[in-house]
Amino acid sequence: MNRMQGGRMVGKLSTAVKYGGLIAYSLMTLFPLLWILSISFRDNDQIFTSIRLIPESFKWTNYEQVLLGGNIPRAFWNSVSITTLSIVLLLFCVLTLSFAISRFRFKGASAVYLIFSAAVMVPTVTILPMTFKLFNDLHIFGFKYSIVFAYVIYELPVSIFLMVMFMRAIPQELDEASVIDGCNIWQLFTRVILPLSRNGIVTITILAFVAYWNEYLTALIMLPDRANRTLSVALSFTKDENSVKYGLMAASVMIAVIPMIIFYSIVKNQLVKGMSLGAVKG
Secondary structure: OHHHHHHHHHHHHHHHHHHHHHHHHHHHHHHHHHHHHHHOOOOHHHHHHOOOOOOOOOOOHHHHHHHHHOOHHHHHHHHHHHHHHHHHHHHHHHHHHHHHHHHOOOOOHHHHHHHHHHHOOOOHHHHHHHHHHHHHHOOOOOOHHHHHHHHHHHHHHHHHHHHHHHHHOOOHHHHHHHHHOOOOHHHHHHHHHHHHOHHHHHHHHHHHHHHHHHOOHHHHHHOOOHHHOOHHHHHOOOOOOOOOOHHHHHHHHHHHHHHHHHHHHHHHHHHHHHHHHHHHHO
C-alpha cells in the first residue's frame, strides 16, 4: 500500500510540475501581447507616469490615428496581396515538384531532393545581395509584386522538404489502383494525392504565411517606395523624428498581429495534426 501511495504521489507531483511549467510558459508568452494591448489604449503621459496592465480607459484614439491618418491601411493591403500571391505561387511550385520527386523514379530525383534539403540550412540574408543585383539586372527592382519571387525562393526549400515527406507517406498502391481505374497523371495528382496531402498543405501554408507576414529586411530593401511598403516595414516608420508615440506603435503592432491570431485559430487543428503526422511518418 505504501508503495502504491508513493507511486501515486510521485505521479501527481509530476503532473503538477508539468502543468505548472506549461502555465508559466503560457503566461510568459501571453504577457508581452497583453502588455502591448494595454499600451495601445494609452498615451505617452499615461505610459510614463504609471505601470499598469489594465489601462485607465479604453480609448480608441490610437487605432483611429493608425487607420485614418497614416500609411498603415495601404501597407496592410500590400502585405495581404503580397502574402497571398506568394503563397499561391509557392503552393503551385511545391506541390508539383514534390509530386514529381515523391511519386516518380527518374535519374537525379534524390539529388534534387538533397539540394533542397541542404538549402534549408542557408540563411536567407546571405542571398539578399545576389537577389538585389538580380532584380536590378532584370529591371524589376522596386516593383511591388516582384518581391513575390524572392519570397517563394526563401520558403521553397523547407516547403519541398516537408511536402515530399507527406507525399511519400501515401502508399504507392493507391497510384497503381488509380491508374488501373483509368486515371491519368493529372487526375492522380488532383484527385488522389492532393486530398491526401491536405495536412501537409495546411502546414506549409501556415509556416509561409507567418514568414511572409513578418518579413522585414527584404521588403525594406527591395521596396523603397513609400506606397509599396509592407506592414512590417511601415510599422518602423510610425515614430516621429523628435518623439516616439508608444501608444500609436502598440496599436499598429496589434493591427499586424490580429490577422495571424485569427488565421492560426482557424487552422490550428490542421497544423498540429499535420506536424505530428509528418514527424511520425517522415
